[in-house]
Amino acid sequence: MKAVTVNNIKKRYGAKKPFVSALEGVSFEVEKGELFGIIGPDGAGKTSLFRILTTLLLADGGNVMVDGLDVVKNYKDIRERVGYMPGRFSLYQDLTVRENLEFFATIFNTSIEANYDLVKDIYSQIEPFKDRKAGKLSGGMKQKLALSCALIHRPSVLFLDEPTTGVDAVSRKEFWEMLKKLRSQGITILVSTPYMDEAGLCDRVALIQAGKIMSVDTPEGIVSAFGKKLLAVKSDSMLHLLNELKACPDVEDAYPFGEYHHAVMKQGGQKELNNYLLRSGKAFELKEVTPDIEDCFMALMKN
Amino acid sequence: MSNDKVIIAEQLTKRFGHFTAVDGISFDVHKGEIFGFLGANGAGKTTAMRMLSGLSMPSSGKASVAGFDVYRETEKIKQSIGYMSQKFSLYEDLTVKENIRFYAGIYGMTDTFIKDKTGFILKHLHMESEADKLVKSLPLGWKQKLAFSVAVFHEPKIVFLDEPTGGVDPVTRREFWSMIYQAAETGITVFVTTHYMDEAEYCNRVSIMVDGRIDALGTPQQLKRTFNVSSMDEVFLKLARKATRAAD
Amino acid sequence: MKQFKAFVKKEFHHIFRDTRTVFILLGMPVVQIIIFGFALTNEVKNSRIGVLDNSKDAATESLINELEASRYFDIEKNIYSYNDIEQSFREGKIKMAVVFPQRFGENLQHFNKAQVQLVADASDPNVANTLTNYATAVVMDYQKRITGNRQLPYTINTEMRMLYNPQLKGAYNFVPGVMAMVLMLVCTLMTAITVVREKEMGTMEILLASPIKPLKIIIAKAVPYLLLSIVNVASILLLSVFVLEVPINGSLLLLSFESILFILTCLAFGLLISASTASQQTAMFISLTGMFLPTVMLSGFMFPIENMPLPLQIISNAVPAKWYYMIVKDVMIKGVGLESVWKETLILAGMMFFLLAMAIKKFKIRLA
Numbered sequence: 001m002k003a004v005t006v007n008n009i010k011k012r013y014g015a016k017k018p019f020v021s022a023l024e025g026v027s028f029e030v031e032k033g034e035l036f037g038i039i040g041p042d043g044a045g046k047t048s049l050f051r052i053l054t055t056l057l058l059a060d061g062g063n064v065m066v067d068g069l070d071v072v073k074n075y076k077d078i079r080e081r082v083g084y085m086p087g088r089f090s091l092y093q094d095l096t097v098r099e100n101l102e103f104f105a106t107i108f109n110t111s112i113e114a115n116y117d118l119v120k121d122i123y124s125q126i127e128p129f130k131d132r133k134a135g136k137l138s139g140g141m142k143q144k145l146a147l148s149c150a151l152i153h154r155p156s157v158l159f160l161d162e163p164t165t166g167v168d169a170v171s172r173k174e175f176w177e178m179l180k181k182l183r184s185q186g187i188t189i190l191v192s193t194p195y196m197d198e199a200g201l202c203d204r205v206a207l208i209q210a211g212k213i214m215s216v217d218t219p220e221g222i223v224s225a226f227g228k229k230l231l232a233v234k235s236d237s238m239l240h241l242l243n244e245l246k247a248c249p250d251v252e253d254a255y256p257f258g259e260y261h262h263a264v265m266k267q268g269g270q271k272e273l274n275n276y277l278l279r280s281g282k283a284f285e286l287k288e289v290t291p292d293i294e295d296c297f298m299a300l301m302k303n
Numbered sequence: 304m305s306n307d308k309v310i311i312a313e314q315l316t317k318r319f320g321h322f323t324a325v326d327g328i329s330f331d332v333h334k335g336e337i338f339g340f341l342g343a344n345g346a347g348k349t350t351a352m353r354m355l356s357g358l359s360m361p362s363s364g365k366a367s368v369a370g371f372d373v374y375r376e377t378e379k380i381k382q383s384i385g386y387m388s389q390k391f392s393l394y395e396d397l398t399v400k401e402n403i404r405f406y407a408g409i410y411g412m413t414d415t416f417i418k419d420k421t422g423f424i425l426k427h428l429h430m431e432s433e434a435d436k437l438v439k440s441l442p443l444g445w446k447q448k449l450a451f452s453v454a455v456f457h458e459p460k461i462v463f464l465d466e467p468t469g470g471v472d473p474v475t476r477r478e479f480w481s482m483i484y485q486a487a488e489t490g491i492t493v494f495v496t497t498h499y500m501d502e503a504e505y506c507n508r509v510s511i512m513v514d515g516r517i518d519a520l521g522t523p524q525q526l527k528r529t530f531n532v533s534s535m536d537e538v539f540l541k542l543a544r545k546a547t548r549a550a551d
Numbered sequence: 552m553k554q555f556k557a558f559v560k561k562e563f564h565h566i567f568r569d570t571r572t573v574f575i576l577l578g579m580p581v582v583q584i585i586i587f588g589f590a591l592t593n594e595v596k597n598s599r600i601g602v603l604d605n606s607k608d609a610a611t612e613s614l615i616n617e618l619e620a621s622r623y624f625d626i627e628k629n630i631y632s633y634n635d636i637e638q639s640f641r642e643g644k645i646k647m648a649v650v651f652p653q654r655f656g657e658n659l660q661h662f663n664k665a666q667v668q669l670v671a672d673a674s675d676p677n678v679a680n681t682l683t684n685y686a687t688a689v690v691m692d693y694q695k696r697i698t699g700n701r702q703l704p705y706t707i708n709t710e711m712r713m714l715y716n717p718q719l720k721g722a723y724n725f726v727p728g729v730m731a732m733v734l735m736l737v738c739t740l741m742t743a744i745t746v747v748r749e750k751e752m753g754t755m756e757i758l759l760a761s762p763i764k765p766l767k768i769i770i771a772k773a774v775p776y777l778l779l780s781i782v783n784v785a786s787i788l789l790l791s792v793f794v795l796e797v798p799i800n801g802s803l804l805l806l807s808f809e810s811i812l813f814i815l816t817c818l819a820f821g822l823l824i825s826a827s828t829a830s831q832q833t834a835m836f837i838s839l840t841g842m843f844l845p846t847v848m849l850s851g852f853m854f855p856i857e858n859m860p861l862p863l864q865i866i867s868n869a870v871p872a873k874w875y876y877m878i879v880k881d882v883m884i885k886g887v888g889l890e891s892v893w894k895e896t897l898i899l900a901g902m903m904f905f906l907l908a909m910a911i912k913k914f915k916i917r918l919a
Contacts, residue, residue: 042470090753106557168343
């Protein structure tokens with residue numbers, strides 16, 4: 001049995017035409033114990049998808065099974081066994097850390113003690129502040145508390161909607177380390193993020209854009225499906241270089257990428273581009289690189 | 304690059320009670336420069352930006368923005384800067400045109416100027432057919448590009464961008480940066496914060512704040528060399544991991 | 552049950568950690584009762600009254616002197632006709648007029664019987680009532696003095712006329728009125744806001760995705776406000792009995808039962824509002840216009856329903872506070888029992904069940 005099966009889900013908003021389409025026939029499956037990433041920019045439909053998966057929203061078409069249960073018919077059972085951390089901080093700011101955790105434990109018919117081993121790693125980091133109001137915590141600590149609350153009933157599937165949005169690079173790294181530990185305890189995790197670089201930390205990812213899934217695969221699989229030569233170039237005049245690359249007939253697409261520009265080749269390779277750039281007489285550095293998820297995402301978007 | 308300094312900060316400090324949010328930062332930004340202002344959550348970026356944009360009075364230190372003093376000439380500073388943040392930049396329930404009109408009106412632009420420039424901007428953004436649509440009906444990437452155009456509409460000397468590309472798709476993110484480059488070409492100084500470390504590479508110079516102080520300042524190449532790493536991501540992590548202060 | 556208890560505990564944390572709200576919730580009834588109470592007693596000192604003396608004899612002269620000497624009244628001069636009286640009332644110069652008919656002294660002398668007319672501006676019924684009572688007392692004192700030990704007593708009839716509000720509705724009306732208002736605010740407004748706040752904060756999303764039953768959520772949200780309202784009813788009653796000396800003439804048990812019925816009606820309305828709105832502002836706006844304004848305007852507390860245009864009279868029937876207000880007045884002031892208010896009670900109960908059913912029907916088990 002799969003942990004999550006999503007089959008041709010459609011969702012649109014607005015009572016009359018033109019409808020705003022949030023999801024246009026989304027399908028994928030998540031294996032038990034997998035750390036599954038849903039990667040896409042804001043407005044791609046990630047939050048709608050998560051709300052449908054957590055029984056909070058009804059889809060307009062298609063069906064979804066979570067832990068073998070139908071999200072519409074068996075919504076009550078699903079609510080008992082999934083954990084959900086919404087996109088924005090959704091705890092009681094005027095309750096203390098301990099009170100929040102206790103409250104959510106009770107709501108889920110359990111107690112902190114019963115599942116302490118599961119949240120220990122995360123909760124122990126904020127336990128020194130257990131009498132502090134949640135509203136007075138720092139961003140990273142709020143996130144840890146929210147994760148503890150979502151885990152306290154030992155969910156079989158954990159849904160994390162953009163847990164790292166607006167969080168700095170250090171806290172993001174820490175958060176992903178926590179997720180890896182949780183996966184090792186057998187919890188299936190679905191996590192959405194707009195940060196392409198986080199895709200590499202997942203077992204498998206679905207790339208989503210404008211309500212459609214563009215690709216579902218392992219990060220390596222997605223990269224190997226890129227299928228074209230990718231070259232990285234830099235020079236002293238990056239703006240000029242970009243225009244030059246865009247004008248090259250062998251180059252399909254060129255865009256800035258960190259300190260380099262990336263050039264997706266229609267045909268030819270390093271040698272051909274090297275010759276082309278030499279004509280302008282300016283110094284440059286050129287190398288072939290393996291694409292990362294962001295390159296793949298852009299290539300899929302432009303298809 | 305010209306050498307006139309449009310932002311000069313010397314030992315700029317902001318204290319809230321016993322808490323020193325910004326702890327004596329000093330730096331210069333040149334005209335037409337794209338200056339990346341990085342730091343973990345809670346490092347003091349927002350407070351520093353507020354002081355530089357005339358919204359918050361420093362506790363001590365000196366700073367001038369566009370040639371105006373941050374203590375005495377905040378109104379003049381506000382006239383010479385533009386501001387855009389990831390959140391709350393445009394009115395969702397006004398149309399594209401109404402938003403432009405409103406912001407231009409705030410800065411006292413003349414009607415003919417507004418009319419001409421609105422046409423120019425909409426054409427440039429390929430949004431002529433969206434001119435009378437409500438902003439909330441636009442995709443996020445378009446909103447952000449429009450918000451940037453609005454922020455530089457009155458041709459400010461400096462534009463402050465607070466995480467302008469958060470959550471935007473990679474293609475639009477690059478289009479956004481090409482707009483930033485164009486603005487810098489025309490002499491507008493760009494002061495930008497971001498959580499995307501690859502975007503730090505696009506800046507002429509980058510400063511990294513840790514615990515209220517600027518711990519590193521230089522071109523991306525210099526910083527990578529200094530810390531002996533291959534990406535800005537690693538530079539940032541090396542510095543931010545040292546932070547002792549809790550975020551926010 | 553454990554879930555439910557934890558939830559109610561959480562609600563109390565929310566309430567008591569917001570000191571301002573606690574202060575408003577518990578302080579409001581006290582402040583209102585005191586304001587209304589003192590507004591009532593302060594007015595009657597040195598009130599301006601007019602005297603129309605159509606007789607101009609020794610008896611009227613000495614009575615006018617008596618009135619003038621009393622610390623309750625200041626006499627407005629320049630009143631020579633009924634028209635002057637009316638004019639002065641309109642302009643708010645006087646609160647009451649004393650009218651002596653022609654041959655007052657003569658009638659008193661020859662027939663031992665005379666009439667004096669007291670005309671009061673009853674738009675403020677409490678003041679009107681007090682003033683006429685004081686004036687009557689002055690007249691009675693005078694009468695007693697001139698009667699002395701004679702066998703055939705003089706009788707001066709005081710004939711009272713209340714202008715603008717002939718039935719003198721409003722004496723002690725404010726205690727039931729304040730009760731209705733306070734309960735409305737606490738139950739409807741606060742309940743609506745507290746539920747909507749969870750929606751705004753995003754916590755409702757987590758609650759809905761948890762196994763706790765939606766019905767349990769809304770009941771648990773309402774319970775603290777039910778308890779707070781009971782405290783408010785008790786404090787209003789204590790203040791009115793011991794500070795304002797408005798007695799409870801009827802059964803306290805019946806009064807409590809009716810109050811709880813009204814509280815439940817208000818709670819149900821608050822929950823209904825919260826189920827149909829998504830922002831605290833909207834919830835507040837609907838509560839204030841949908842419940843608070845009608846309570847003040849159409850319950851008969853501020854303005855007598857009998858004097859309203861027919862359409863407003865009909866609309867007032869839909870205002871729960873009107874029925875509660877009638878019940879409390881009857882039970883508390885007239886001292887009647889359930890046999891006299893069963894009709895109003897049934898109407899209120901009907902409203903409560905209707906609103907509650909609507910609220911439960913409207914409450915969503917999902918978002919949007």
